[in-house]
Amino acid sequence: MSTKATVEKLVSLCKRRGFVFQSSEIYGGIGGFWDYGPLGVELKNNIKQAWWKAVVQERDDVVGQDAAIVMNPTVWRASGHLDTFADPMVDCKECKKRFRADELAGAVPASAHGHEAEAAKVTRCPECGGELTEPRMFNLMFRTYVGPVEDDASTAYLRPETAQGIFVNFANILTTTRKKLPLGIAQIGKAFRNEITPGNFIFRDREFEQMEIEYFVKPGTDEQWHQHWVEERYNWYLGLGMRKENVRVRQLDSEELAHYAKDTYEIEYLFPMGWSELEGIANRTDFDLRRHAEFSGRELEYFDEESGEHIVPYVIEPSAGVDRLLMAFLMDAYDEEEVRGETRVILRLHKDLAPIKVAVLPLSRNEKLVPPAREVWATVRKQWMSQYDDAQSIGRRYRRQDEVGTPLCVTIDFDTLEDKAVTIRERDSMEQVRVPIAGLVDALRERL
Amino acid sequence: MSTKATVEKLVSLCKRRGFVFQSSEIYGGIGGFWDYGPLGVELKNNIKQAWWKAVVQERDDVVGQDAAIVMNPTVWRASGHLDTFADPMVDCKECKKRFRADELAGAVPASAHGHEAEAAKVTRCPECGGELTEPRMFNLMFRTYVGPVEDDASTAYLRPETAQGIFVNFANILTTTRKKLPLGIAQIGKAFRNEITPGNFIFRDREFEQMEIEYFVKPGTDEQWHQHWVEERYNWYLGLGMRKENVRVRQLDSEELAHYAKDTYEIEYLFPMGWSELEGIANRTDFDLRRHAEFSGRELEYFDEESGEHIVPYVIEPSAGVDRLLMAFLMDAYDEEEVRGETRVILRLHKDLAPIKVAVLPLSRNEKLVPPAREVWATVRKQWMSQYDDAQSIGRRYRRQDEVGTPLCVTIDFDTLEDKAVTIRERDSMEQVRVPIAGLVDALRERL
DSSP states (O other), X not given: XXXXXXXXXXXXXXXXXXXXXXXXXXXXXOTTOEEEOHHHHHHHHHHHHHHHIIIIITOSSEEEEBOOSBOOTHHHHHHSHHHHOEEEEEEBTTTOOEEEHHHHHTOSOTTOTTSOOOOOOOOBOTTTOOBBOOOEEEEOSOEEEOSSOOSGGGEEEBOSOSHHXXXXXXXXXXXXXXXOSSEEEEEEEEXXXXXXXXXXXXXXXXXXXXXXXXXXXXTTSHHHHHHHHHHHHHHHHHHTTOOGGGEEEEEOOGGGSOTTOSEEEEEEEEXXXXXXXXXXXXXXXXXXXXXXXHHHOOOOOEEETTTTEEEOOEEEEEEEEHHHHHHHHHHHHEEEEEETTEEEEEEOOOTTTOSOSEEEEESSSOTTTHHHHHHHHHHHHHHSOEEEOOSSOHXXXXXXXXXXXXXXXXXXXXHHHHHOEEEEEETTTOOEEEEEGGGHHHHHHHHO | OOSHHHHHHHHHXXXXXXXXXXXXXXXXXXXXXXXXXXXXXXXXXXXXXXXXXXXXXXXXXXXXXXXXXXXXXXXXXXXXXXXXXXXXXXXXXXXXXXXXXXXXXXXXXXXXXTSOOOOOOOOBOTTTOOBBOOOEEEEOSOEEEOSSOOSGGGEEEBOSOSHHHHHTTHHHHHHHHTOOSSEEEEEEEEEEOOOSSOBTTTTBOSEEEEEEEEEEEOTTSHHHHHHHHHHHHHHXXXXXXXXXXXXXXXXXXXXXXXXXOSEEEEEEEEETTEEEEEXXXXXXXXXXXXXXXXXXXXXXXXXXXXXXXXXXXXEEEEEEEHHXXXXXXXXXXXXXXXXXXXXXXXXXXXXXXXXXXXXEEEXXXXXXXXXXXXXXXXXXXXXXXXXXXXXXOXXXXXXXXXXXXXXXXXXXOHHHHHHOEEEXXXXXXXXXXXXXXXXXXXXXXXXX
16 A cells, blocks of 8 residues: 555645644744644554553563753764764755765665765766765754853754663663663654755654664673564564565665664565665664763673673664654555445554544434433543544544544444443444443453 | 652652663763653653643543644744743853852742843852853753754754644644634643753753643633633642642732733642742733734634634643653652651652552562462563562562552462462552452552
8 A cells, every 4th residue: 555646645644634744834844844733643652652561561671761862962972973973965066955975876775874975976966967066974963052152062962863862871770770681771752863855754854753772681692682672573563553565674784784783674664665664673782882881981881690790781772763653554554445435544553553542423413412422422531532523424424533543433323312322333344333331431442 | 748858868769769860970961951760751651641641631622742842943933932032141250150140139930931031139159259240141942953054044943842833733733623612732742941050950951841731712711711720730730649738829920920921820839949830821812823823924813603703812821841740749759657667768659650550579589489470470561560579578679669659569479379369568558458360450450
């Protein structure tokens, strides 16, 4: 379903139904920034909660944290971002348009930041044919100033990845949790990259949200844990309903690896622009802890009781982008089918991801039906994110819920006034089942 | 319990048990930025989820959204932040220390940004007695640059409040949700203020998280909705266990009001530094929508079917700071009591807020007890954030859980091997009850 036509329909659906808006749209927007509307924020929260449940709550070897976006700038010297987190850019001397030299050359995939730039092989502007400048390296970190004076001493950066916030807290967390290796630290949070050419809807943003785990292991066990995490994360996508034919795991070639990585796998999704990264799972070795130990003068080590030695752990890093996951889940769920001569649009979202779990619908806006329907809604909404809708025909209201992925509709009709029962209608099968109001919450819970 | 001694104990507990760390601590930190450790992030998430459930999920008149932190800079011209979101600062010519002139003068409370600054009445440095400079206005918005060129055209700001992200989406959300007034839009997200003097632990940060609702109403109904929200929000704190004697509602005097506000109430907590704001509930009138309509050229109006007129809604804004709420909830929950000659430290956190809901504890690290205990844990952690602990005496482990507010401990002892039952121990009463393992999840759910 990931055709170009689907994307256009999906982007239109996202705007029309309140999933995603252009940021500051009334002012003409701002490139690379997006807002999530009422349904989008629920979907995004559900993705984050499903991830947190799987990698923190249900595991015995991972804990969470939440670091600040602005950190002491030495963090970025130690991590290498100040030196290497840059893209080569060229300008057209005629039309003044700006391009990424590596993209013009077609040499490096969009996601491979941290590389040395390859020399651009294109010398003419692809838009107007004008002459291009020599490539200049452009650091992708957003710069700001902390405190009232804007100078070098007060310069700080918006983090380009959440990962470093974990490395600098490693020793604190090891001590306070009294955990042993292997130990994972998980974090969800905003990151910022001043991309020269953001694009593909919410795939490549300047402000985005990451879900990252740094999983600290004894050196020598890193390769087996790397395999573990590739499988775990791949299965997480399938478990949330992503179609197997649209997801793949790819091991990066050695020339695609970031400078800190010994080995990296990507979980990729078949986006309309081709297979693109959903999540990278890198073996970062002991690179980061050693760098931070060096720059901070602190010992970032682990005392291994078995060997009696102090070791610097290796790190396996599953790192996913929430916004592009949201885009992939939406695309993968988008479906159309013919029902009685009409096209039914359905988002076949997994029930854990669906923004609205239950819609409560009186058969019509009848004065006898509305009060019991609102009473049912009052009960339902204590348990689940839900909606009440009594406008237009029941058929149109079912379609409106199908279109945003609501798994269950509860319909109150005139029989309800007699039998104190309601109809549960299931999104995918459109099957209907009658249940007493007294047992409704249990019946919904069974299905959600 | 909000004495100075309690604060010191609490700050120490926060560090020792992994609630709150100084950001980038291994590099000496960075003023006004904090990280949340494994327990802190759970507590913070629980506060946010309790709020979202109360104001979005359970209400029929509020929807959520999530706007980008970086917005089109015209937003801040329209909102007035570029002109008025400033504090007056003075420097000591001798020791070079920097102060907020209004704080030296003791004239304006810390939370009252957006005011015209009052002239400083203090002319000598309170630290060294040196001469002070004249006050200069300093804008509190963090500045950055979007795109590769750092100039006026590319200047953007980190949002100093989440509110404006709601105002600029008002028309989009009104259309896509097809809702009528009164309609609230709720949002949780980071905001940034380049405070001259951050302080009081996590009370006044440079990076912090807000939970804001903009509640759009028909003019003329604004005063009654204002009262509604003051009551709702006050009761939310009490409902989550905050002690009545530590929370109060205060109507601001007219000279304390922000330039956009017709009337404002603060919900205040008795912090060790005195009564301070947890949440402000302002009547912003139609100020923001009118300004954005003017600056964007869009009609930000509502068609009222009753009167047949286009109106500009008034706005009631309940605006709370997550970080200071977290601090207040921790302080309020902190308690000490004597138990058999020993001091028991307890965080009496509401069960919805407690970071860990259930601890699973074998009586000892015995080879017969550990396997069934881990089996119990595997079941429990599918449902709740939980911990397993088998180190040191059972008494010490109870204390460790009390100290971080875990409402329930489940103990596996030698009887368990025979009767397939375990003991649930309740944090506050220390009462113990025996339940069969088969019924454990139900028994826990009843209590959580």
